[in-house]
Amino acid sequence: MKNVFFTDFHSTPRKNLFKKIEMLLNKAGIEEKIKKNDITAVKIHFGEMGNHSFIRPVFVKKIIEYVKKIGGKPFLTDTTTLYTGSRTDAVSHIETAIKNGFAYSVVNVPIIIADGLRGNASSSVIINKEIFKEVSIAHEIVNADAIVALTHFTGHELSGFGGAIKNIGMGCATRKGKLEQHSNVSPFVKKSKCVGCKKCIEWCRYGAISIVDKKAQINSELCVGCGECILTCPENAIMINWNETSPVFQKKMAEYAFGVIKGKENSSLFVNFLNNITSHCDCYPMSDKTIIEDIGILASSDPVAIDQASIDLINKATKKDLFREIYPNIDYTYQLIHGEKIALGKRMYKIIKVE
Ligand code: SF4
Numbered sequence: 238m239k240n241v242f243f244t245d246f247h248s249t250p251r252k253n254l255f256k257k258i259e260m261l262l263n264k265a266g267i268e269e270k271i272k273k274n275d276i277t278a279v280k281i282h283f284g285e286m287g288n289h290s291f292i293r294p295v296f297v298k299k300i301i302e303y304v305k306k307i308g309g310k311p312f313l314t315d316t317t318t319l320y321t322g323s324r325t326d327a328v329s330h331i332e333t334a335i336k337n338g339f340a341y342s343v344v345n346v347p348i349i350i351a352d353g354l355r356g357n358a359s360s361s362v363i364i365n366k367e368i369f370k371e372v373s374i375a376h377e378i379v380n381a382d383a384i385v386a387l388t389h390f391t392g393h394e395l396s397g398f399g400g401a402i403k404n405i406g407m408g409c410a411t412r413k414g415k416l417e418q419h420s421n422v423s424p425f426v427k428k429s430k431c432v433g434c435k436k437c438i439e440w441c442r443y444g445a446i447s448i449v450d451k452k453a454q455i456n457s458e459l460c461v462g463c464g465e466c467i468l469t470c471p472e473n474a475i476m477i478n479w480n481e482t483s484p485v486f487q488k489k490m491a492e493y494a495f496g497v498i499k500g501k502e503n504s505s506l507f508v509n510f511l512n513n514i515t516s517h518c519d520c521y522p523m524s525d526k527t528i529i530e531d532i533g534i535l536a537s538s539d540p541v542a543i544d545q546a547s548i549d550l551i552n553k554a555t556k557k558d559l560f561r562e563i564y565p566n567i568d569y570t571y572q573l574i575h576g577e578k579i580a581l582g583k584r585m586y587k588i589i590k591v592e
């Protein structure tokens with residue numbers, strides 16, 4: 238059974254949230270994870286341009302300060318995206334991060350995009366798991382001494398929810414790694430809804446969509462499963478066969494997460510923020526209204542335990558299986574079950590309140 242430390246958002250003038258974050262990190266054992274002069278990758282999602290529900294920079298600053306206080310050398314990091322957007326290459330990604338509030342003058346730490354200028358700076362990590370024998374991880378993640386993964390917990394259309402497993406599994410993969418995780422997920426066009434406007438064709442950078450008999454058609458040989466066309470279609474005509482593909486996607490994500498922390502099992506810490514929770518992830522260029530009241534912040538050395546605890550807290554607060562209700566065809570437990578199976582972490586946990 239793994240320990241998951243938890244603090245809620247209640248605060249007082251004497252014990253504000255910044256103080257509580259410090260207490261949470263301390264209880265979660267950050268001082269044993271990060272040694273003096275450890276170059277520490279603080280993995281975060283900076284948010285797509287237009288999104289505003291990502292973790293607030295002032296909270297990140299507090300965590301950075303703590304890492305520095307105990308002797309670590311932190312850098313803020315993420316990787317380039319597979320889809321076309323405001324974080325497709327390192328230049329636009331850093332610009333987006335700064336515009337979203339992560340300027341050096343705010344967070345007091347440099348930003349390094351871990352998979353290089355165009356998402357191909359990789360290190361192969363041998364994992365010998367069920368699907369992958371080796372995985373393609375962003376070079377500067379592998380190069381770092383320690384990882385602190387800060388995760389904004391949200392819903393997700395392919396995995397039900399996106400937590401710590403997704404933040405590192407997908408978020409620390411190179412472009413090749415992301416493509417490998419997505420490649421079996423081919424959407425399809427519901428012909429009765431398609432009006433042949435071609436908007437999806439303009440969006441698809443892989444040339445996977447064409448018009449046949451006035452209706453869009455996706456070539457699964459060319460499609461990488463980035464899911465972008467689903468967002469762009471004004472008629473909601475592009476769909477994914479969730480039942481077939483989501484379990485594999487989640488398993489792949491868990492195996493990639495294993496590759497990210499391989500060799501850093503004792504120098505990784507996970508922090509999940511359960512606030513501003515939306516039905517979709519921060520990759521969207523917008524933030525819809527939140528779907529639940531803010532719950533709190535969790536910290537653990539185990540990415541499976543912290544995600545299990547996060548989803549349990551959300552379901553307890555809403556008295557229902559919230560993300561299952563939003564994405565009825567997605568069984569999000571695959572990432573947790575497979576994560577435990579491959580020794581990424583444990584689903585059994587003990588919540589320890591930090592007050
Ligand atoms: S068809 Fe859609 S999911 Fe496939 S590559 Fe093109 S945009 Fe991405």
Ligand code: SF4
Pocket residue numbers: 426430431432433434435436437438452453469470471472473474475
């Ligand atoms: S964007 Fe939607 S409606 Fe337009 S062509 Fe593509 S699938 Fe059809």
